[in-house]
Amino acid sequence: xxxxxxxxxxxxxxxxxxxxxxxxxxxxxxxxxxxxxxxxxxxxxxxxxxxxxxxxxxxxxxxxxxxxxxxxxxxxxxxxxxxxxxxxxxxxxxxxxxxxxxxxxxxxxxxxxxxxxxxxxxxxxxxxxxxxxxxxxxxxxxxxxxxxxxxxxxxxxxxxxxxxxxxxxxxxxxxxxxxxxxxxxxxxxxxxxxxxxxxxxxxxxxxxxxxxxxxxxxxxxxxxxxxxxxxxxxxxxxxxxxxxxxxxxxxxxxxxxxxxxxxxxxxxxxxxxxxxxxxxxxxxxxxxxxxxxxxxxx
Amino acid sequence: xxxxxxxxxxxxxxxxxxxxxxxxxxxxxxxxxxxxxxxxxxxxxxxxxxxxxxxxxxxxxxxxxxxxxxxxxxxxxxxxxxxxxxxxxxxxxxxxxxxxxxxxxxxxxxxxxxxxxxxxxxxxxxxxxxxxxxxxxxxxxxxxxxxxxxxxxxxxxxxxxxxxxxxxxxxxxxxxxxxxxxxxxxxxxxxxxxxxxxxxxxxxxxxxxxxxxxxxxxxxxxxxxxxxxxxxxxx
Numbered sequence: 001x002x003x004x005x006x007x008x009x010x011x012x013x014x015x016x017x018x019x020x021x022x023x024x025x026x027x028x029x030x031x032x033x034x035x036x037x038x039x040x041x042x043x044x045x046x047x048x049x050x051x052x053x054x055x056x057x058x059x060x061x062x063x064x065x066x067x068x069x070x071x072x073x074x075x076x077x078x079x080x081x082x083x084x085x086x087x088x089x090x091x092x093x094x095x096x097x098x099x100x101x102x103x104x105x106x107x108x109x110x111x112x113x114x115x116x117x118x119x120x121x122x123x124x125x126x127x128x129x130x131x132x133x134x135x136x137x138x139x140x141x142x143x144x145x146x147x148x149x150x151x152x153x154x155x156x157x158x159x160x161x162x163x164x165x166x167x168x169x170x171x172x173x174x175x176x177x178x179x180x181x182x183x184x185x186x187x188x189x190x191x192x193x194x195x196x197x198x199x200x201x202x203x204x205x206x207x208x209x210x211x212x213x214x215x216x217x218x219x220x221x222x223x224x225x226x227x228x229x230x231x232x233x234x235x236x237x238x239x240x241x242x243x244x245x246x247x248x249x250x251x252x253x254x255x256x257x258x259x260x261x262x263x264x265x266x267x268x269x270x271x272x273x274x275x276x277x278x279x280x281x282x283x284x285x286x287x288x289x290x291x292x293x294x295x296x297x298x
Numbered sequence: 299x300x301x302x303x304x305x306x307x308x309x310x311x312x313x314x315x316x317x318x319x320x321x322x323x324x325x326x327x328x329x330x331x332x333x334x335x336x337x338x339x340x341x342x343x344x345x346x347x348x349x350x351x352x353x354x355x356x357x358x359x360x361x362x363x364x365x366x367x368x369x370x371x372x373x374x375x376x377x378x379x380x381x382x383x384x385x386x387x388x389x390x391x392x393x394x395x396x397x398x399x400x401x402x403x404x405x406x407x408x409x410x411x412x413x414x415x416x417x418x419x420x421x422x423x424x425x426x427x428x429x430x431x432x433x434x435x436x437x438x439x440x441x442x443x444x445x446x447x448x449x450x451x452x453x454x455x456x457x458x459x460x461x462x463x464x465x466x467x468x469x470x471x472x473x474x475x476x477x478x479x480x481x482x483x484x485x486x487x488x489x490x491x492x493x494x495x496x497x498x499x500x501x502x503x504x505x506x507x508x509x510x511x512x513x514x515x516x517x518x519x520x521x522x523x524x525x526x527x528x529x530x531x532x533x
Contacts, residue, residue: 251422251440254384254402269383270362271343284362284381286402286421289441 002162002175003029003127003148004255006236006266008243008295012142014262019139021276025265026127026136026146028272032175033148036161037130038122040171040238042297043141045116046090051168053089053098054112054120058158060085067106074101084133086112088119110159110196115169117240122147122161142297145238147173153181159197166193166209169240174201175253175268178231204229208237219292222246226290236266244294251289258282264295308334314347315340323349326374330355343383348376351393368395371412384421387414390431403440406433409450415504422459425452428469434504444471445481453500455508466518472497474513485519 005025009015018041026037046052057064064082071078075093089098095114102109113120121134127148131137147162154160163171178184181200184207189195193206207228211221218237232252237244245266247255258265258273260282265273273279287293310333312322322338323346330353338357341347343364348357351374359367362380372391381399390409397405400418407423409431416424416433422440425433428447434455441459444452447469457475464481471484472493480486489511497510 250442251403256402269343269364270381271345271364274340274342274362280361284399286400289422 001032001150001152002173003032003268003272004173004175004234004236004266005029005146005148005268005272006144006238006243006245006264008143008264008297010262010264010298015142016140018141018144019135019137021263022139022144022146023131023137024275025267025272026131026148028274029148029268030127032268033150034126035151035156036122036124036149036158037127038120038147038149038161038163038173039131039134039136039139040113040118040120040145040163040165041139041141042117042143042169042238042240043119045240048116049092050090051095051114051116052119053091053095053114054118055087055089055098055102055109056112056122056158057085057106057109059108062109067109070105071098071101074098083135085123086121086134113165113171114167115240118165118169118171118238120163120165120171122163123158124156124161142241143238143243145171145173145236145243153177154197154199157197160199162199162201163238164197164199164202164205166206167213170205170209170212170238172201172205172208172235172237174204175234175255176232176248178204178229178233180230184228200231204233204235208235218244218294222292234268241297242294244292245287246292247287247289249290255287256284257287257293258284308332309337310335311337311339313339314342314344319344319347322347326351326353326355326357341378341380345383348374351376354393362399367397371395381418382416387412387431390414400437405435406431409433413500413503419456425450425469428452432500432503434500434506436504436506438475441478442481444469447471451496451500453497453504453513455501455506463516463518465522466516468518470496471516472513473516474508477514477516480516483519483522484516487515487517489513489515 075091078091081088162173165171178200181203184203234247234253336357338359341361345364346366349369352372354373356375359378364383367382367386368376369388375394377396382397382401384402385404387395388407390412392411396415401416403421405424406414408427410429414433417436419437420435420439424439424443426445428450430449432451434453438456442461448467452471454473458477460479461481463484494510
């Protein structure tokens, strides 16, 4: 069991309230996922040549200052925003250099996401604790993809927490389990994908990203997933300007959507939506199985 | 803190933004001889609201309920002015559960008796393993509804998804709209006057006004009742 939450604000004036509205959604899914939590937040895009890289180190005593100096040297220019075990590097340099350098020099520091819009946080602990650790309530942006995890098929570790990312400005969270993650992984590794965890969800994330990179639409990519994924899933996916939601053909895992003029909110259960302003008059529905739903930032 | 019973009306009000679910359910499991009506405000998707009731009390939930609303209900009448999460009225024994909005998956699963009315749509597996209750759905039902239903009646005023009535035993389904596909061993049969009377009675009890003659009857062809070695597992 896991919990999924998503929120897309339709009115730019509401964006400073994204964190404040989203934290109770995440905490509302604690019983579905008490061991880890994560959040992808999509902000205004940085300039075309710039990239944001979210980094994580499990060691709370890690010296980010030391890393900053070395990365400045490597990238030429960089801005650093450190929050607890997490750092966002914004740079005109090549983000691939960061990944390669970290693997070599600081293997305990992990790249969580790369993009012009996405910032990504994930860690082990109760959702309320993770939200507090990284001050989720202060987040501002257009949309989020969040997750609370109850581990079933891989260990409780920060890298096995969701969301997962691949490429740039793409993330996915998963409620369910896949029975054939090994074959998906072997297929993608032959095509050059590098996996960073042993969670089944990483395969789903990289598989869909691989198909999108080939130029397929999300609908087509998911059509392939329905036959290539053996298992149960509700997936919530985020890009720089979209949220997308799909449930497996048997709809084994729940999801509910509430939409008003101000927002689209998605959660595994209504109890994560009950606090939202105007929800009593929202259009509320359950997504149908094997149907792709998506909402764009206006 | 349990709300005081208003002596004149026998009504008790609970507000789940101020009181706990456990307080509500413990009250509902206590001595209800002086209580006729219980209202529940701000349910906010809580699980297991009014489960295991065993008295002829009426409970009105004003808002959306989460998993297992009114599960195992006996005698009570529970109405939700909103939507219900998965497994509402599962294993109901008697009484009535009414959902004014939609109900999620597994509504009325294994219910033995009583009436479940869902005015909106029902999700997948509605009435799975039904054991004698009646279910009336005002809207559509999802796939695999009435799977292995053993006894009872499922009335669907809208459309049905895939695999309707797969491996039915003695339960009977009536559908007004389109059926995307029937499950193994389910078949459409002619409506008899008894069928029309049954549908009419249940629609009236549910407060719906469709013409019972617009419904089709779906029941078991009974080809799965006995093992058929010649079928080679292809059904």
